[in-house]
Amino acid sequence: MEKDGKFCVYSLFYVFFMILCSISLLLYSYEALFSGNYQAFITFTTLAFLSEILPVQLPNDAEVTVGFAIFIGSILVLGYKLSIWVAFLSMLLYEIKRKIIKHVFFKKISNIALYVIMVGSSGFVYEKLGGIPGYINLYEDYYAFIALIFTYFIVNIGLLSIGLTILYKKPIGYILKTTFSDTLPTYIALAPLGILLAVIYINIGALGLLLFLIPLLIARHSFKLYMDMKKVYLETIQALASAIEAKDPYTRGHSEQVAKLAVAIAEELKMDNDLISNVHYAALLHDIGKIGIPEPILNKPCKLSEEEFEKIKVHPELGANIVKKVDFLLQASFFIRYHHERLSGSGYPEGLKGEEIPLGAQIIAVADVFDALTTDRPYRKAMTVEEALKEIEQASGVDFRPDVVGALKKVLEKEKFGEYVAR
Numbered sequence: 001m002e003k004d005g006k007f008c009v010y011s012l013f014y015v016f017f018m019i020l021c022s023i024s025l026l027l028y029s030y031e032a033l034f035s036g037n038y039q040a041f042i043t044f045t046t047l048a049f050l051s052e053i054l055p056v057q058l059p060n061d062a063e064v065t066v067g068f069a070i071f072i073g074s075i076l077v078l079g080y081k082l083s084i085w086v087a088f089l090s091m092l093l094y095e096i097k098r099k100i101i102k103h104v105f106f107k108k109i110s111n112i113a114l115y116v117i118m119v120g121s122s123g124f125v126y127e128k129l130g131g132i133p134g135y136i137n138l139y140e141d142y143y144a145f146i147a148l149i150f151t152y153f154i155v156n157i158g159l160l161s162i163g164l165t166i167l168y169k170k171p172i173g174y175i176l177k178t179t180f181s182d183t184l185p186t187y188i189a190l191a192p193l194g195i196l197l198a199v200i201y202i203n204i205g206a207l208g209l210l211l212f213l214i215p216l217l218i219a220r221h222s223f224k225l226y227m228d229m230k231k232v233y234l235e236t237i238q239a240l241a242s243a244i245e246a247k248d249p250y251t252r253g254h255s256e257q258v259a260k261l262a263v264a265i266a267e268e269l270k271m272d273n274d275l276i277s278n279v280h281y282a283a284l285l286h287d288i289g290k291i292g293i294p295e296p297i298l299n300k301p302c303k304l305s306e307e308e309f310e311k312i313k314v315h316p317e318l319g320a321n322i323v324k325k326v327d328f329l330l331q332a333s334f335f336i337r338y339h340h341e342r343l344s345g346s347g348y349p350e351g352l353k354g355e356e357i358p359l360g361a362q363i364i365a366v367a368d369v370f371d372a373l374t375t376d377r378p379y380r381k382a383m384t385v386e387e388a389l390k391e392i393e394q395a396s397g398v399d400f401r402p403d404v405v406g407a408l409k410k411v412l413e414k415e416k417f418g419e420y421v422a423r
Contacts, residue, residue, distance in 0.1 A: 010166045015106045018159070022113035025120040026088060029081035036082040043206050044074040044083070048090035053097065068152065068187060071119050072194025075148065077201050079133030080123020087119040088112065114159055122152035136199055149191045254371055259283035261367040261411070268407040269363075279360045282323075282335035286364050289319025289336070316340050317349045335360035339368060342399040362401045366392060366408050369400075385412065 051067040067090075074083040091112040098108070126148035127133070131141055138145065200208040262283040266276045293315055297308050304312065320337035323329045338361035341347035343354050373388035383391070389409060396405040 011106075014163055014166055015110050018110050018113035018117065022088070022116035022120075025084050025116055029084045029120070032079070032081035033085055036078060039206065040077055040201065041082060041086065043201070043209070044070060044078065044086045045090045045093075047209070048074070048086055049093045052090065052094040066190060066193075067115075068156075069190040069194035069197060071115070072148065072152070072191065073197030073201065075119065075123040075126060075133075076131070076136060076195065076198035077134060080120060080127055083123050084116055084120045087115040091115045110163065114156070117159065118152050118155045121155050122148050125151045134202060136195070136202065138195070145195065149187070149194075153187050254375070255284050255287060257371050258286065258364065258367045261371060261408075262363050264411045265363050265367060265404060265407045266360075268410050269359075269403065271359075275360060278331045279335065279363055281329055282332035282339070282360060283364050283367060285319065285323055285329075285332065286336050286339050286368060287315065287319065288322055289315030289317065291322075292318045313340070313348045331360075334358055335364055337361075339364040341365070343401065344398050346399070359401070359404075362404050363407075366400050366404050370408060 048067055048070045051070050054066070071083065071087060074086045078086065095108045095112060126144050129141075129144040129147050131144040131148065197209065200211070259280055263276060263280050266279045271279070293312060297304065297311055300308070316337050316339060320333040323336055324333035335358055337349070338347075338352060338357050341350065341352040341357045341361060342365075343357065345351050345353040347357075370388055370392060373383045373391060374385060376382045389412065392400065392405055392408065396402045
């Protein structure tokens with residue numbers, strides 16, 4: 001309860017900070033509404049609104065749009081004061097279109113405030129460094145353009161990361177790696193388009209923007225295809241995991257739970273994003289080799305014979321051979337192959353020892369054993385969390401890496417896995 005109370009306080013503080021900053025910027029730039037270029041103002045507000053209704057979904061419920069280019073162009077043409085109102089009105093229209101629902105009201109208000117702050121702060125920096133609205137000279141003001149883009153990016157990523165850290169109660173470094181690592185190339189691609197947008201509008205006018213929309217939509221479509229591809233990869237893996245568990249009813253939900261726990265351990269060990277992704281894939285598919293094991297052995301309600309156990313021991317190698325044929329799962333296949341190896345050399349299929357065993361495989365091994373110990377099986381009742389953790393700690397340094405066991409303990413202490421505590 002105390003942690004939930006702190007979470008609410010941090011969330012409210014974050015929201016009110018965002019609102020206060022955005023209101024201050026709106027009041028500061030209010031006079032610009034009465035002295036601006038209304039045709040350009042309406043044009044950029046409309047373009048910004050249209051860009052926001054075509055978002056690309058990222059992990060952790062975040063989104064990215066081509067609006068970055070629109071707002072950069074607006075700052076260069078209209079100046080930051082009027083662009084603040086472009087951001088406010090376009091995002092307000094967008095949120096109204098999405099229909100403001102009570103339980104996400106603060107999230108929507110924060111989203112509007114975020115854009116006001118990003119546009120206001122980056123535009124302010126641009127003009128303070130000599131940038132003149134309506135006049136573009138890349139040779140004279142290149143440092144002002146770089147500062148504009150850099151400030152927009154930093155404020156965007158910084159404020160969103162803080163918000164998602166509060167929401168998901170995960171380290172800010174993890175949020176940055178998992179949510180925004182794929183967005184940097186998009187910002188780099190969209191920044192020149194924002195400058196191009198401004199150049200076209202200044203020299204040709206609103207009609208010239210029709211030509212600009214083509215590369216902008218292509219950039220958006222390309223990024224969406226990339227993110228959709230990653231989503232399809234994960235959905236395919238989850239479908240395969242479900243197929244495995246359909247054959248072994250006693251372990252239904254096991255792979256998904258092992259994957260959640262393995263990812264949490266990998267995060268605790270501060271592994272890089274690519275390795276965490278491969279741990280996730282491998283954990284979901286760690287038992288895929290059981291497809292080749294006869295069902296009477298898998299579903300046997302008592303202890304296996306020595307001959308039957310020898311057949312079970314084939315499943316890591318069988319699973320790795322299946323998975324390695326998929327290019328993006330090649331590294332994951334090594335984790336699957338060796339997730340039953342033990343530091344002492346008593347594991348299988350190759351009897352590897354110590355550092356010979358990949359870290360990803362050791363993480364899955366610990367998560368796998370912990371979940372197995374804390375769930376009912378036909379031949380025994382589930383252990384409590386404390387009993388299972390004690391048994392794993394006794395094997396630390398013998399079967400499992402001490403740092404991985406330590407990470408498991410920290411994950412459980414942080415109450416990331418309340419479902420285990422409830423058992």
